[in-house]
Amino acid sequence: MTHNETHKSNRVGWLRAAVLGANDGIVSTASLIIGVAAGSATHENILLAGTAGLVAGAMSMAAGEYVSVSSQSDTEKADLALEKTSLENDIESEKVELANIYQNRGVEPVLAKQVAEQLMANNALDAHARDEIGISETVSARPVQAAFSSAGTFTIGAALPLIVTWATPGTYLISAVGISSLLxxxxxxxxxxxxxxxxxTIGAIRVTFWGALAMGLTSVVGRIFGVGG
Structure with missing residues (x-):
């Protein structure tokens, strides 16, 4: 009987960047629109501010993710280079080190030694990268993928309140943008x-709470410092 399990951890990298980008796009653009609208700006100026926020935010997200994930990637490469040198200089000590890792996880000493030797015979660096350092193919840093994912999802997220703004001129704009953005x-x-x-439910509540807080605060700021204030 075949037993298949679908795990979620392989989605962590792209899911984090995608959710962060879309969430920031909705919250920052909706908050900006509401803040400017609360300051009695014209509909054209509100749309201009929202569009500028979309472009600036998307580029900021892309640059931020690229720099952040590139730093992670540099650290991973440095660790792998150090491990490669250790394997070249003293492979027997590295076998003992890997076997000790498996023993600490509950494997019998003799079996742990056999597993370490067999894995290292196949690909020593890969075995140490995965079990000693914690680097694997599914979680390794991908700067370009993270940058494009964040920028793309930010743009999609930011476009939603912008579309509502474009379609709802007048006194109902703030309410329409606020309610739709929370949805x-x-x-x-x-x-x-x-x-x-x-x-x-928990996932929906936590992003909605922080979004409502951000929009509420920018609305207050817009009313205090707006052209009508």
Whole structure:
């Protein structure tokens, strides 16, 4: 009988960047629009501010993710280079080190030694990267992928309140953008939670709470410092 399990951990890298980008796109753009609208700006200026926020935010997310994940990648490469040197200089000590790791996980000493020798015979660096350092193919840093994912999802997220703004000129703009953005955030949080295998309700509530707080604060700032204030 075949027993197949679908694990979620291989989605962590791209899911984190995608959710972060879309969430920031909705929250920052909706908050910016509400803040500017609360300051009695014209509809054209509100749209301009929202569009500028979309472009600036997408580039900021891409640059931030690229720099951050590149730093992680540099650290991984440095660790792998150090491990490669250790394997070249003293492979017997590295076998003992790997065997000790398996023993600490509950494997019998003799079996742990055999496993370490067999894995290292196949690919010594890969075995140490995975079990000693914690680097594997599914979680290794990918700067370009993270940058494009964040920028793309930020743009999608930011476009949602912008579309609502474009379609709702007048006195109902703030309410329309606020309510629709909270709904978008709830859907995003629920979808991200479902994809990651977490409770959907909790995922929806936490992103909605912080989004509502951000929009509320920017609305206050807009009313205090706006052209009508």
């Amino acid at each position: 978008f955030l709830a859907l995003l949080g629920g979808l991200a939670a479902r994809t990651g295998g977490a409770p959907i």
